[in-house]
Amino acid sequence: MNPIDPACNCPVCKDGKFTRAHLHTIAGKEGAGCSLLTQHNIWHMMNLMTTMQQQIEAGSFPAFVKVFLEKQYPTPEQVPAWVVEALCAAGLGDLFSKQQRDKHGVHHLST
């Protein structure tokens, strides 16, 4: 029985108090289920934003995004169009191949 994310240190995941199976059972049935999932999600997003800020300040944000995308989308074909479009607009179009940009109709690297 695993927590939502074994690597997460949020109050919901740490110490294995709440397992995925338990949360799945109570989500949508008990208010506590939604509350616990929200706590994990907010914790995750706050950590992600902190890491992104640190990466930007260190000048390593593009490399961080590359690794993040590889974890989220194991193959380039899985990267959604909106992600390609948003990162190209943010000046990170170099992360994608020309073929990938063309597939999603992004013909410029940044605005």
Ligand SMILES: [Zn+2]
């Ligand atoms: Zn968590």
